[in-house]
Amino acid sequence: xxxxxxxxxxxxxxxxxxxxxxxxxxxxxxxxxxxxxxxxxxxxxxxxxxxxxxxxxxxxxxxxxxxxxxxxxxxxxxxxxxxxxxxxxxxxxxxxxxxxxxxxxxxxxxxxxxxxxxxxxxxxxxxxxxxxxxxxxxxxxxxxxxxxxxxxxxxxxxxxxxxxxxxxxxxxxxxxxxxxxxxxxxxxxxxxxxxxxxxxxxxxxxxxxxxxxxxxxxxxxxxxxxxxxxxxxxxxxxxxxxxxxxxxxxxxxxxxxxxxxxxxxxxxxxxxxxxxxxxxxxxxxxxxxxxxxxxxxxxxxxxxxxxxxxxxxxxxxxxxxxxxxxxxxxxxxxxxx
Amino acid sequence: xxxxxxxxxxxxxxxxxxxxxxxxxxxxxxxxxxxxxxxxxxxxxxxxxxxxxxxxxxxxxxxxxxxxxxxxxxxxxxxxxxxxxxxxxxxxxxxxxxxxxxxxxxxxxxxxxxxxxxxxxxxxxxxxxxxxxxxxxxxxxxxxxxxxxxxxxxxxxxxxxxxxxxxxxxxxxxxxxxxxxxxxxxxxxxxxxxxxxxxxxxxxxxxxxxxxxxxxxxxxxxxxxxxxxxxxxxxxxxxxxxxxxxxxxxxxxxxxxxxxxxx
Numbered sequence: 142x143x144x145x146x147x148x149x150x151x152x153x154x155x156x157x158x159x160x161x162x163x164x165x166x167x168x169x170x171x172x173x174x175x176x177x178x179x180x181x182x183x184x185x186x187x188x189x190x191x192x193x194x195x196x197x198x199x200x201x202x203x204x205x206x207x208x209x210x211x212x213x214x215x216x217x218x219x220x221x222x223x224x225x226x227x228x229x230x231x232x233x234x235x236x237x238x239x240x241x242x243x244x245x246x247x248x249x250x251x252x253x254x255x256x257x258x259x260x261x262x263x264x265x266x267x268x269x270x271x272x273x274x275x276x277x278x279x280x281x282x283x284x285x286x287x288x289x290x291x292x293x294x295x296x297x298x299x300x301x302x303x304x305x306x307x308x309x310x311x312x313x314x315x316x317x318x319x320x321x322x323x324x325x326x327x328x329x330x331x332x333x334x335x336x337x338x339x340x341x342x343x344x345x346x347x348x349x350x351x352x353x354x355x356x357x358x359x360x361x362x363x364x365x366x367x368x369x370x371x372x373x374x375x376x377x378x379x380x381x382x383x384x385x386x387x388x389x390x391x392x393x394x395x396x397x398x399x400x401x402x403x404x405x406x407x408x409x410x411x412x413x414x415x416x417x418x419x420x421x422x423x424x425x426x427x428x429x430x431x432x433x434x435x436x437x438x439x440x441x442x443x444x445x446x447x448x449x450x451x452x453x454x455x456x457x458x459x460x461x462x463x464x465x466x467x468x469x470x471x472x473x474x475x476x477x478x
Numbered sequence: 479x480x481x482x483x484x485x486x487x488x489x490x491x492x493x494x495x496x497x498x499x500x501x502x503x504x505x506x507x508x509x510x511x512x513x514x515x516x517x518x519x520x521x522x523x524x525x526x527x528x529x530x531x532x533x534x535x536x537x538x539x540x541x542x543x544x545x546x547x548x549x550x551x552x553x554x555x556x557x558x559x560x561x562x563x564x565x566x567x568x569x570x571x572x573x574x575x576x577x578x579x580x581x582x583x584x585x586x587x588x589x590x591x592x593x594x595x596x597x598x599x600x601x602x603x604x605x606x607x608x609x610x611x612x613x614x615x616x617x618x619x620x621x622x623x624x625x626x627x628x629x630x631x632x633x634x635x636x637x638x639x640x641x642x643x644x645x646x647x648x649x650x651x652x653x654x655x656x657x658x659x660x661x662x663x664x665x666x667x668x669x670x671x672x673x674x675x676x677x678x679x680x681x682x683x684x685x686x687x688x689x690x691x692x693x694x695x696x697x698x699x700x701x702x703x704x705x706x707x708x709x710x711x712x713x714x715x716x717x718x719x720x721x722x723x724x725x726x727x728x729x730x731x732x733x734x735x736x737x738x739x740x741x
Binding site: 149358374376419421 | 524527528529549550552553554556557558560562564565566567568569570573574577578580581583613626629633
């Protein structure tokens with residue numbers, strides 16, 4: 142019997158394979174960079190606590206870049222799967238409820254106000270503040286019993302508003318350099334981030350992942366529609382609150398430290414869906430691992446490509462992601478026939 | 479043991495959908511909920527399922543309210559088969575039927591051997607085991623309805639509420655489905671089923687509940703509920719009556735009014 146779900150791979154096999162691939166890519170990210178790094182010596186020095194240039198490069202430059210790549214990718218991939226599961230739509234992505242643009246606006250505000258020049262971590266903190274403000278709006282709507290459609294519409298409004306406000310900041314930028322800096326930051330990058338960025342976002346992301354992972358059975362049930370999911374014992378308002386709360390914590394902090402990295406949250410769940418038998422619950426962790434792999438690979442590409450100045454990560458992920466979106470649209474069109 | 483609804487009133491979007499409706503589901507019985515389009519049958523089924531909270535009146539599940547019972551316990555006790563039989567993703571039939579076991583799962587727990595056995599049994603009962611590995615998109619409308627019925631049976635609940643489970647089924651599968659519901663009821667389950675086919679409703683249900691304009695127009699044995707006056711009043715039809723294999727049957731034959739366009 143022919144079956145379209147035939148490529149399904151058991152979770153006990155798929156997750157370790159993706160996990161190993163992610164570790165391998167993290168290792169490659171540590172090994173690859175602009176300076177030649179004697180990795181063995183750097184590791185030995187770092188472990189023994191000896192201050193040396195190779196150890197400094199490893200700990201201060203390569204490690205935060207690799208860790209942030211994995212953390213941000215995992216957050217984007219998992220949040221993408223979570224939002225697609227909630228909206229029951231393969232074209233949803235983490236930014237669909239306005240989180241990403243609100244976080245970007247918060248960071249731009251920190252830029253524009255000059256805070257980022259005087260206060261350490263003002264940019265990511267501004268980004269997180271922006272994401273939390275957007276969440277406040279969404280949660281007020283949820284408290285009034287908003288449906289998923291209402292949330293999407295609110296997301297459209299939040300996205301438009303944050304986009305307009307960001308454009309306004311560019312419009313009124315005191316000088317072209319400030320505007321250019323904002324534009325570059327918005328394109329997303331893992332360059333020049335430090336371990337303090339990692340420690341800032343790690344607890345937020347971890348709690349976001351846990352919140353989203355806790356919704357796995359509910360997302361499976363939601364495949365059958367909201368009414369049937371409710372009849373199977375799932376509280377939809379509480380489900381929406383956990384998913385949006387989790388996505389805000391994970392994606393809001395991702396955007397806050399790296400800027401906007403598009404398409405990961407859209408493309409990765411779609412690519413991995415057949416491998417988990419199209420189960421939205423199982424897709425969450427798989428998509429997180431896949432997102433981490435994609436961001437790490439794209440960031441390796443950015444550093445290995447002989448193009449200077451360095452390409453922005455958001456540009457590369459979009460360049461890779463857009464053709465996939467075309468393929469997705471084609472396939473959906475065929476399935477509709 | 480039973481589900482007892484008393485004086486259920488509810489307004490949807492400002493319009494009264496049900497007014498003071500009483501309903502009772504008893505174990506081992508098939509209750510047919512009938513009535514013209516827009517009468518409030520689906521709303522009543524949703525209230526009984528605990529998916530809608532009535533503005534007035536109450537529903538007791540074996541003597542306790544939904545709130546006292548808790549959402550999860552209610553989900554194990556009541557299986558709800560919704561009218562639309564769509565699934566958002568290309569899950570296999572087996573995975574979809576398996577979703578009926580979710581109310582029995584422990585947090586972060588997987589499917590047990592017993593779960594797999596229950597799913598296999600439900601698929602076999604509904605004749606969908608042969609396409610366990612296929613997706614809904616590759617099945618006909620009637621086959622999808624049977625998959626969804628299997629999903630509801632997989633809950634193994636004390637109460638099964640089915641909203642128009644016959645829609646889109648060919649005559650053979652309509653009879654099969656109702657016979658299956660009878661078998662399930664004989665095992666001690668209480669079944670409430672919304673039906674449009676009065677012939678089948680009269681033949682397969684122990685009792686009928688006629689909903690008309692949001693109120694309970696009649697309740698009781700099919701032959702009593704479906705008398706000529708009520709058929710004319712609620713449905714605007716007259717019916718042929720007869721008996722075959724010593725079973726009485728009723729067949730809607732002609733509309734009583736020239737046009738049924740006005741409500």
